[in-house]
Amino acid sequence: MTTAQPAHGPLHWVDGTMPEFDQAVLRIPIVGFLEYCLRGIGQVVFMNSPITGAFILAAAWTHEPYLGFSGTIGVLASTLTALVLGFDRGAIHAGLFGFNGVLVGLALGLFLSPQWDVLVIVWTVVLSAASSILMAALGSVFGGAWGVPPLTLPFNFVTLLFLVSALQLSRGHLGDLVEPGAPAVTGPEVQTALRESASAVGDTDAVAVINAIFRGIGQLFFLNSLLAGVLIIVGIAFCSRIAAGFALVGSAVGMLTGMALGADGVQIYNGLWGFNSFDAALAIAGVFFVLTWRSALLGVLCAIFTAVLFGAIASIFVPWGLPALTLPFCFGTLTFLLLKGASKYFTFVPPADVVTPEEHLRRARREREALSAEGQS
Incomplete structure (x- = not known):
């Protein structure tokens, strides 16, 4: 999806995709491998930056050491599997065989x-490794047929298949969070206002909104924490300020969509309506489409659509007690990515050419200047 490209400015060594740093550490195999892994963690939010990955990993370890551990072994197992099986080395360097693995590790750390437990750790390693195999397979299909990436579908397929199977297995080690239940309409036990949820914990309306937005950032990594959300945003901002901005916008849009639909205020307060929307917004507004006011609007629309999908998929999964994970993000974002040839106003960035929104804008400006020079000659 992304290849390191030169950044600009006085902090270019820690800005953007950090190509100079990448070239330096590749000479040291072990350090290079760890850098692949950190880039893989950052790629969950489309940031090919080890600093972004380090901030996200720090957020996980700070919030819950076991989740940090599970995410770490997940990204290590998936990246190592890709290396051993000889998958595309450039994609491995960019972290594209790590982001599904870290999500598998974090999810199993939460739901098992x-x-x-030794058996849980073994399952985490095996399933994280399996996500790399599925990533290679789906990448070939999606890239060849439609020219779009499979996003986090490998993580969703591997994790959900295991959780569904584990419902009937004595050694599944499912935790209390996976609890099948009967579908229900909104009743008196459901708080349908963010204000009600905030008052339950003593927060003001403003604090409740801030909590919902930043918890929505953290929930992409199963981290229900305002601090985790702040650390993740800081990590994203090291790579791209535009992406960090749209992450906040997307989480806010998801929160507002949940409120408009009358969703459970407790879920909204804890960021569950924001995490799919924030990743969808930054994917469309700057990552896979060059940023313009039209692509920014498209990103907001994608965030709304993704939030609605979250409500629908979460409801469908209630009888099994399963989480929606990032299926809403995948379906919502892929739907909008397939618009890439539908309008002359949107400039699609092929997955192999993705770097940062800022670099995409610079490329577009250089292309316009080149065309202008040709026209004058």
Whole structure:
């Protein structure tokens, strides 16, 4: 999806995709491998930056050490599997065989029990490795047929298939968070206002909104924490300020969509309506489409659509007690990515050419200047 490209400015060594740093550490195999892994963590939010990955990993370890551990072994297992099986080395360097693995690790760390159990850790390693195999397979299909990436579909397929199977297995080690239930319409036990949820914990309306937005950032990594959300945004901003801005916008749009639909205020407050929308917004507004006011609007629309999908998929999964994970993000974002040839106003960035929104704008400006020079000659 992304190849390191030169950044600009006085902080270019830690800005953008950090190509100079990448070239330096590749000479040291172990350090280079760890850098691949950190880039893989950053690629969950489309940031090919080890600093972004380091901030996200720090957020996980700070929030819950076991989740940090599970995410770490997940990205290590998936990246190592790609290396051993000889998958595309450039894609491995860019972290494209790590982002599904870290999500598998974080998800199993949350949904399986008990913590630090040997069998649970083994499952985490095996399934994280499997996500790389599925990533290679889906990448070939999606890239060849439609020219779009499979996003986090490998993570969703591997994790959900295991959780569904584990419902009927004595050694599944499912935790209490996976609890099948009967579908229900909104009743008196559901708080349908963010204000009600905020008052339950003593927050003001403003604090509740800030909590919902930043918890929505953290929830992409199963981290229900305002601090985790702040750390992740800081990590994204090191690579791209535009992406960080649209991450906040997307989370806010998801929150507002949930409120407009009368969703459970507790879910909204804890960021569950924001995490799919924030990743969708930054994917469309600057990552896969060059940023313009039209692509920015498209990103907001994608965030709304993704939030609605979250409500629908979460409701469908209630009888199994399963989480929606990032399926809403995948379906919503892929729908909008397939618009790439539908309008002359949107400039699509092929997955192999993706870097940062800022670099995409610079490329577009250089192309316009080149065309202008040709026209004058």
